[in-house]
Amino acid sequence: MYSEKVMDHFQNPRNVGEIENASGVGTVGNAKCGDIMRIYLDIDDDGIIRDCKFKTFGCGAAVATSSMATELVMGKSVQEALQVTNKAVMEALDGLPPVKVHCSLLAEEGIHAALWDYAEKKGIKIEGLEKPKNDISEGLEEEDY
């Protein structure tokens, strides 16, 4: 069902954990739908992401996309991190089954939510960053059987 990359990131997730006094923390998802992702960012004075950690409650794809998303933003500038889309996360994982695409959206939203928190704490505005939805399942239609 999952690609080797997904399985690798699920079995050996990178950057699991918390960052104390993180520059930004974002929690997205919905326990009702079975996915919650929390992203911690440590951003230095030059706006570079020095560390990134995550915690995720969710399926194999949710864990793998969180893990991959943290890898993709590590060492990047805030602006570059903003460009890490769900598509980029999916491609880096060699794809996801169609029913799991929303997990990659969760990863993108998680990064955005953490960046939003950082911007709010710093009192700055990040160009191109919109207030993230807290609940990514909004607007997702249930399949009809």
Added chain:
Amino acid sequence: MERIYLDNAATTKTSEEVVQAMLPYFTEYYGNASTVYAFGEKSKEAITQARDIVAGALGAKSEEIYFTAGGSESDNWALKATAEAYKQKGNHIITTKIEHHAILHTCEWLERQGFEVTYLDVDENGTVRLEELEQAIRPTTILISIMFANNEIGTIEPVAEIGAIARKHGVLFHTDAVQAFGQVPINVDELNIDMLSGSGHKLNGPKGIGFLYIRKGVKIRSLIHGGAQERKRRAGTENVPGIVGFGKAVELAVQTMEERTARERSLRDRLIERLETEIPYTKVNGDRINRLPNNVNVCFRFIEGESMLIMLDMKGICASSGSACTSGSLDPSHVLLAIGLPHEIAHGSLRLTLGADTTQEQVDFVVDTLKEIVDHLRSMSPLYEDFVKKQK
């Protein structure tokens, strides 16, 4: 790596004896049972014999057993045919919120045809409340369809009481006994059952074969139209090897029931007890006493089921979960929601269903493995993190 198969409610291994009984009917006695020549007679005899065995296991008459292609067909047939045959009497059907989808989706289809369906709630153990059932009966009620035992949480319903209520009100009673048949003794007369669905592959028989018991006198219409097989009620050349295998499986299930289920019960209870005492924040789902002998269903809080299944699979353990990710929708199992579990807890459910081959060593290995897996997943869970912080 040894495979530990604990998903016997999904399907079972076809037993060696069953396979041996079936084999001659592929290559040796392959004649069509509906033919005139003596060669076809062999197939006919084999079907008769299997029918007698199935009927005997239920205290039914042989002519009340109709072979089908499986449990889903039997459920569809029982509901659709009764609806059609009794629509002059009324258009109301009573079922529960915890039925298998073969019942629920058929009921939804019937609603679209103009029938009215009451979906009864269940209590926190998954048991139907008898007073609610009785209150739900209307003059237009033509059928009560309530499962014998639930496939997810293993709860055995008060079938005798349901049968008595149905009889008292002159309403037909169908039960989906796919999980219970072969696990618990069933007598259709004592329990006032008018129709009963069963399936071969849940009791070490082959897949693709099932039956519907229809009490003599119940009006029935065909679901599959065509030839005159099954007393003109179910068309299609009989699946002779399947029927023979089913018969053999039922024969064995009845013979071994007492000893096998006693063994499974003891392993089941050991498994439940160890999980409950050794893994914190674990909840047992389903009735602890009126429970299928082979069913264990628990929720581990703060973690999600699919992750757990993948990690179990990496250790060779086959299990199942009611999480959304395993159901193909965003909602977790309708059964777990019906017993009142919040979504986030229902997502962390695990079902382990034992079989005749399950050993105590396997059960202990599964508990030890699960302790590690649950620990690992909780260490990554933001829900657990929040919970621990709140505790402080």
